[in-house]
Amino acid sequence: MPQSANTEIHAIDTLRALAITGVLIHHVFAYGGFSFPYLDRNGGLLGVQLFFIISGYLIVQSAQKYSLSVFALHRFFRIFPPYLAALLASAGTYYLLVPDYRQTMDAFAPYFLLNIANLQFLHPVSVLLLDPLHVGWSLTVELCWYALAPLAAWWGCHGSNAKVRWMGLLLVSVLTACLWVFTASRGELNWLYEGMFSKAGIPLSDALRHGVIDNAPPAQLMFFVMGACIHVFRAELERVPSAALWLVAVGILMFVPQWSLILDLHPNPLTGLGMAAMFVWVLRGGYGDGLTRWLAKVSYSLYLIHAPILVAVFKYLHWEGGAGAFLAASLIVMGAELCWRWVERPSQALGRHLSNRLQPRKKSSAVATY
Numbered sequence: 001m002p003q004s005a006n007t008e009i010h011a012i013d014t015l016r017a018l019a020i021t022g023v024l025i026h027h028v029f030a031y032g033g034f035s036f037p038y039l040d041r042n043g044g045l046l047g048v049q050l051f052f053i054i055s056g057y058l059i060v061q062s063a064q065k066y067s068l069s070v071f072a073l074h075r076f077f078r079i080f081p082p083y084l085a086a087l088l089a090s091a092g093t094y095y096l097l098v099p100d101y102r103q104t105m106d107a108f109a110p111y112f113l114l115n116i117a118n119l120q121f122l123h124p125v126s127v128l129l130l131d132p133l134h135v136g137w138s139l140t141v142e143l144c145w146y147a148l149a150p151l152a153a154w155w156g157c158h159g160s161n162a163k164v165r166w167m168g169l170l171l172v173s174v175l176t177a178c179l180w181v182f183t184a185s186r187g188e189l190n191w192l193y194e195g196m197f198s199k200a201g202i203p204l205s206d207a208l209r210h211g212v213i214d215n216a217p218p219a220q221l222m223f224f225v226m227g228a229c230i231h232v233f234r235a236e237l238e239r240v241p242s243a244a245l246w247l248v249a250v251g252i253l254m255f256v257p258q259w260s261l262i263l264d265l266h267p268n269p270l271t272g273l274g275m276a277a278m279f280v281w282v283l284r285g286g287y288g289d290g291l292t293r294w295l296a297k298v299s300y301s302l303y304l305i306h307a308p309i310l311v312a313v314f315k316y317l318h319w320e321g322g323a324g325a326f327l328a329a330s331l332i333v334m335g336a337e338l339c340w341r342w343v344e345r346p347s348q349a350l351g352r353h354l355s356n357r358l359q360p361r362k363k364s365s366a367v368a369t370y
Contacts, residue, residue: 006288007285007286008286010286010288010292011282011283011284011285012054012296013288013292013293013295014282014285014296015050015286016051016054016295016296017291017295017296017299018047018050018282019047019048019050019299020047020051020295020302021047021295022042022044022046022047022050023043023044023051023135023303023306024047024302024306025040025043026039026040026041026042026043026044027134027306027307027310028040028328029043030044031307031311031314031315032310032313032324032325032328034325038254042256042257045256046253046256046271046275048138049267049272050275050278051303052138052141052142052220053223053224053226053272053275053276054279055224056145056226056227056229056230056231057227057230057231057279058227059075059145059146059149059224060149060152060153060156060227060231060232062074062149063149063150063153064153064157066359067359068150070358070359071149073355073358074351074355075146077347077348077350077351077352077354078347078348078351079118079139079142080118080347081343081347082301082304082339082343082344083118083304085339085343086133086301086308086339087132087304090132090133091105091112091115091130091132093132093308093312094132101132104129104130105130108125108200111125111126111129111130112130114126115131118139118140118143119143120136120139121137121140121212123196124193124197124200124208125196125199125200127212128202128208129200129202132308134307134308134311135303135304137215140217144221145224148224149228152169152225152228155169156169156228156232162232166229166232166233167229170222170225170226173224173225174222176218176221177218177219177220177221177222177267177269178265180216180219181214181219181265181266181267181268182264182265184216184219185209185210185264185265185266187209190204190209193213214266214267219267220267222269223272223275226269226272226273230276230280230283237280238284240280242281242284245277245278246277248274249281251274252274253271297340298339301335301337301339302332302336304339305332305335305339309328309331309335313327314328
């Protein structure tokens with residue numbers, strides 16, 4: 001049954017709230033030591049993958065709806081002003097107050113240009129040593145999807161066999177990811193990065209290999225394509241019983257570590273399948289309560305600022321326990337709201353204003369894809 005615009009908006013809000021909650025819980029555990037059942041160790045992975053699927057679902061619609069120039073304007077003003085504000089504020093504070101960060105920045109300052117360009121995941125110095133946000137790697141992956149989304153939308157919208165093309169694109173993305181992760185996890189792609197690690201004086205350990213090489217953009221793009229396919233095959237997916245969706249979602253998402261061990265792939269497409277099943281189920285409803293709407297509204301600002309605040313409170317200020325948690329939560333909530341009000345909302349409005357002057361949208365849509 002077709003969903004109303006409000007229902008879909010509430011559903012996307014719910015999904016964004018779930019994604020940012022998973023990431024926050026994981027990082028509160030990682031930086032503050034606070035445990036939470038299951039999500040303390042798995043919330044970061046699941047939250048980021050859910051964000052990727054949401055982006056795939058929305059961005060392919062934006063790429064279909066707008067010209068390339070308008071699409072690029074929207075993406076720039078949606079992503080870069082809040083990102084640069086958070087990056088420069090965090091890096092500037094760390095530079096002034098944290099001697100180790102200041103020494104690293106002085107030694108590797110040219111690499112910070114990659115951080116400014118949001119391409120920090122392309123070099124280990126930028127992502128491991130200079131990223132004060134600690135989430136920049138995922139934003140580089142997001143930019144890769146933005147570059148590919150218009151091409152994917154064009155490919156999937158031409159010809160009578162458009163859905164077959166999308167199935168082919170999904171298959172290629174999954175096979176590419178599996179092959180990349182399989183070879184990277186066995187050290188067979190280390191040669192692509194050894195020179196960069198050596199020049200920075202960073203030993204290429206298994207942990208760093210997993211963080212930088214195993215999780216590189218080729219391993220992650222399948223999640224965006226999964227999200228795009230949810231949009232493309234929306235009519236077909238609506239016929240899937242809700243009980244089947246829940247069985248798939250619970251059977252996969254509640255056993256992520258076990259499935260990763262069985263498949264010997266991390267990341268792997270099975271978690272994407274579980275997330276997609278949950279996504280489709282939530283699209284049928286969603287919640288419109290105030291907390292969910294607020295979390296969705298400020299989810300990007302929360303994503304950008306929460307990690308440096310957690311690090312500052314627990315590592316540098318040495319606040320612990322309930323007092324540290326209260327201080328960190330207060331700063332994160334206030335910072336996210338201010339970032340949204342003063343940076344994110346005005347930058348989106350400016351992007352819409354400039355794009356409306358450049359070119360009107362191609363077709364109307366009930367659901368905002370900006």
